[in-house]
Amino acid sequence: MAILVTGGAGFIGSHMVWALLDAGEEVVVVDRLSTGFRWAVAPQARFYLGDIAKPTVLKQIFAENDIEAIIHFAGSIVVPESIANPLSYYENNTENTRRLLSAAVKAGIDKVIFSSTAAVYGLPDKPLPVREDAPLRPESPYGQSKLMSEMMLRDTARAHGLCYVALRYFNVAGADVQGRAGNSAVGATHLLKVACEAALGKRSSMSVYGTDYDTPDGTGVRDYIHINDLVDAHLQALRYLRKGGGPLVANCGYGKGYSVLDIIEAVRRATNADFRVDYAPRRPGDASLVVADSTLAKQVLEWTPRHDDLGVIVNTALAWERRLEEQATPDIDDLRRRLASGF
Numbered sequence: 124m125a126i127l128v129t130g131g132a133g134f135i136g137s138h139m140v141w142a143l144l145d146a147g148e149e150v151v152v153v154d155r156l157s158t159g160f161r162w163a164v165a166p167q168a169r170f171y172l173g174d175i176a177k178p179t180v181l182k183q184i185f186a187e188n189d190i191e192a193i194i195h196f197a198g199s200i201v202v203p204e205s206i207a208n209p210l211s212y213y214e215n216n217t218e219n220t221r222r223l224l225s226a227a228v229k230a231g232i233d234k235v236i237f238s239s240t241a242a243v244y245g246l247p248d249k250p251l252p253v254r255e256d257a258p259l260r261p262e263s264p265y266g267q268s269k270l271m272s273e274m275m276l277r278d279t280a281r282a283h284g285l286c287y288v289a290l291r292y293f294n295v296a297g298a299d300v301q302g303r304a305g306n307s308a309v310g311a312t313h314l315l316k317v318a319c320e321a322a323l324g325k326r327s328s329m330s331v332y333g334t335d336y337d338t339p340d341g342t343g344v345r346d347y348i349h350i351n352d353l354v355d356a357h358l359q360a361l362r363y364l365r366k367g368g369g370p371l372v373a374n375c376g377y378g379k380g381y382s383v384l385d386i387i388e389a390v391r392r393a394t395n396a397d398f399r400v401d402y403a404p405r406r407p408g409d410a411s412l413v414v415a416d417s418t419l420a421k422q423v424l425e426w427t428p429r430h431d432d433l434g435v436i437v438n439t440a441l442a443w444e445r446r447l448e449e450q451a452t453p454d455i456d457d458l459r460r461r462l463a464s465g466f
């Protein structure tokens with residue numbers, strides 16, 4: 124039987140595909156290539172170019188493959204974009220998850236692993252780390268759209284016997300330690316990637332959004348988790364579901380916070396590059412400080428992080444950034460992206 128990875132051509136999905144293949148799994152990918160890349164998908168995986176919004180796409184995949192479980196990454200991911208265009212986020216993250224779940228139930232698939240996010244917490248009340256039972260008050264349509272998907276999973280599990288794990292990722296960063304995958308986003312907005320691009324001269328400067336937060340240096344604090352540890356949590360979640368584990372929502376982070384300035388400093392140290400940094404107002408929808416308590420993932424999923432080291436996160440991200448020029452085949456991917464935007 125195979126594992127279906129939606130969004131498997133994207134940053135996290137492409138690492139997941141490699142990890143599943145490494146573990147000896149059969150892998151099927153569906154991706155519309157709106158932000159992902161065909162070349163990012165490991166060649167051993169079976170690839171479908173398509174939108175999960177289309178019932179015919181899912182029907183074909185379920186008819187042609189014996190799918191045991193779905194790992195659902197496909198979605199839209201940029202917090203400020205979700206504020207400017209909330210309906211497209213509710214459509215791609217909430218409505219399309221509903222469509223996927225509906226197709227999965229019809230096809231008798233009973234295991235789902237879902238990409239949720241720290242953004243469901245909004246700005247936590249108490250000093251951190253934040254636990255899964257903290258109040259859920261997303262500050263952006265992005266966080267709200269993911270929380271609504273969690274609710275759909277919960278209700279679908281109750282009604283149809285589906286088992287699921289929703290992992291609330293904190294800030295996923297770095298690149299595959301074996302150098303096979305990385306974050307290839309065009310027009311990236313994620314802090315570490317932006318800082319790496321600035322350090323390598325791929326952009327002329329970068330901005331720090333907000334210097335007046337109630338944090339030690341006034342800039343936003345996040346919990347940066349290495350991509351290989353994050354995908355490993357999914358492998359553990361798959362094992363857990365195979366053993367008959369019930370519905371679970373679990374944080375994925377290290378419980379350590381780094382400020383925007385810490386990240387910029389780490390990139391400067393690793394590259395010796397003195398790139399230009401501007402100080403800009405706060406970005407709408409941003410929380411000041413969010414750090415994970417991942418006890419649940421460690422205890423219930425038996426997840427053991429192995430790359431909890433900012434130096435490793437920064438160095439793998441930089442190594443991937445340097446390799447990107449060699450990897451990309453922009454013509455075909457640009458064409459596909461234009462086609463995909465009309466889906």
Ligand SMILES: NC(=O)c1ccc[n+]([C@@H]2O[C@H](COP(=O)([O-])OP(=O)(O)OC[C@H]3O[C@@H](n4cnc5c(N)ncnc54)[C@H](O)[C@@H]3O)[C@@H](O)[C@H]2O)c1
Pocket residue numbers: 129130131132133134135136153154155156157158159160173174175176195196197198199200215219238239240241291292293294295296308
């Ligand atoms: N990157 C992070 O720090 C982070 C943190 C928390 C949660 N997440 C979640 O993880 C998931 C993956 O994020 P990522 O960073 O890899 O983003 P990404 O943009 O690199 O990957 C998303 C992939 O999904 C595809 N896609 C989008 N909509 C689709 C659709 N309707 N049908 C088919 N394919 C579609 C895109 O082409 C892309 O390949 C997302 O659901 C995101 O919300 C990411």
Ligand SMILES: O=c1ccn([C@@H]2O[C@H](COP(=O)(O)OP(=O)(O)O[C@H]3O[C@H](CO)[C@@H](O)[C@H](O)[C@H]3O)[C@@H](O)[C@H]2O)c(=O)[nH]1
Pocket residue numbers: 200201202239240241242292293294295312313314315317329330331332333342343344345383406409413
């Ligand atoms: O050029 C930049 C980019 C970001 N930031 C700041 O850096 C921090 C991190 O921002 P970013 O890397 O964009 O991540 P988040 O907005 O925290 O969101 C990410 O992390 C969430 C989980 O915490 C995921 O759900 C989202 O998909 C993902 O984009 C925030 O304080 C930003 O204001 C800057 O100052 N300058």
